[in-house]
Amino acid sequence: MLLGREMSVTERSERVGITGANLSILKNGKAKAIRFSTLEALCKARDCPPKALLEYREDK
Template identity: 75%
Template sequence: MAIRVNIDVMLAKRKMSVTELSERVGITMANLSILKNEKAKAIRFSTLEGICKALDCQPGDILEYTNEKE
């Protein structure tokens, strides 16, 4: 996938658990796991906003484009 999801990096920087993030955002652990493991096909802006608010970061801190040919 050309879009990398760096939720783990931000969780480590903020010293926050996946459980705490899931509670703050109001997303199930299963859906958060799908995002973390880059299995998601899409993300709602409201979910992205909630994650950014909870982690005090920007969308670019969580989502990263990589060229698959590299």
């Protein structure tokens, strides 16, 4: 969901203001934290609320 078909990783990372590598970390669920400013920029780029990008997973 993080990466839509209408925009490349490079284009989205430039719009959001983070590197393509960091965007991939977020996309693959490997991020341990996210800044609110990054979350806000992602929401603006996708035109969606935060709940569309976030998923809660309980630690195992």
